[in-house]
Amino acid sequence: MNTLQLLFNAVTVIFIAATMFAAGLATTLPALCTVFTDLPLLLLVLLANLVCVPLLGWGVAALFGLPAASFIALLLVASSPGGPFGAKLGMVQNGDVVAGAATQVLLAAIGSITFGPTANVILKTANVGGGVSLDVATLMLTVAVLQLVPFAVGLIVRHYAPSTAQAWHPVAAMVSNVTFLVVLVGMLVGNWRAVIALIGSLTLLAGFVFAVIAFALGTALATGPGARRTTMGGVAAVRNAGPALAAVGIAFGNEPAILGALAAVLLSGLAAALPIAAVLSRRRGVQLPTTPGSDA
Structure with a gap:
């Protein structure tokens, strides 16, 4: 390397930790309890992210007739909920940051267990890619260290x-913003050849369409005010790259074609979700992060 x-x-790593730490600093325990005791919201979020979005990925891949590498990449991304960019999109759109961070962390933890079986079942049913075998314990440890711990530390400091x-929140938010831009640039620079190579295919378009529909699904399958629902849309649209990258390394030997397609799907998904969040932010104006039960 x-x-x-x-x-x-x-x-x-800094981006993920800073984003979750900033989210924790902006969260109160009563607000967090409100989210986790809202059973209709939680059930709908789990349905959207663990069932509907993986099936959506399969449907989009089949609809566009993607080649095997791109098909596998899109299914892996769709099967991996709880991406830290989801919490960031909640901040970008001036949405319900508390609900977004809480559900994103929950999905990341659950997704570390469900990703392997979900991806394996869909890949086998679609008759592409063979089996996926992942170290669930390692995935759970990664989620705990990078996402659960920083969020919990921020929450404790806030309490x-x-x-x-x-006093710390503006600094943590600034670090999150700066590293977010660096990660985006790094993904583009580091994978530009793979992305360019896929321009003639439908992979980029499929990733874009997948993210837009996932955003709409996440928004529709949520309860509460508009700010909360669109925040859930952002959480659904942006998936967790970590388990998907691990699957490519473990099950597919870091095959360059799949890695390139994975980068293309992730980047096109961000290209779809970020403008939606920016438009929502402009509509709402500059405001403090909303708490559950408040509207935008």
Whole structure:
């Protein structure tokens, strides 16, 4: 692994941890309890992210008649909920950051267990890619270290030292914003050849369409005010790259064609979700992150 790749990986880790830490600093325990005791919301979010979006990925891949590598990449992405970019989209759109961060962390934890079986069943049923075997314990540990722990630390600081949380939040948010841009640029620079190679195919378009429909599904399958529903849309649209990358390495030997297609799907998904979040942000104007039960 070269120096640039190591640097990119380090920045990605910082982005994920800073995003979840900032979300924790902006979250109160009562607001978090409100989210986790809202059973209709939780059930709909789980239905959308664990069932509907994976099936959507299969449907889009089949509809566009994607080649095997792109088909596998899209199914892996669709089967992997709880991407940290989902929490970031909640911030970008001035949405319900508390609900977005809470459900994103929950989905990441559950997804570390469900990803392997979900991807395996769909790939076998679609008769493409063979089986996927993943180390569930390693995935769960990764989620805990990079997402659950920073969020919990931020939450504890907010609960026991609210003035400190208020002082730290702008810095954490700035680090999240800067590293977010670096990660985006790094994905483009590091995979530009693979992305360009796929321009003649329908992979980029399929990833874009998948993200748009997933955003709509996540918004529709949610309860509460508009800010919360569209935040759930962002959580559904942006998937967790970690398990998908692990699957490519473990089950497919880091096949370049699949890695390139995976990068293309992830980038096209962000290209679809970010403008939607930006439009929502402009409509709502500059405001403090909403808490569950408040509207935009």
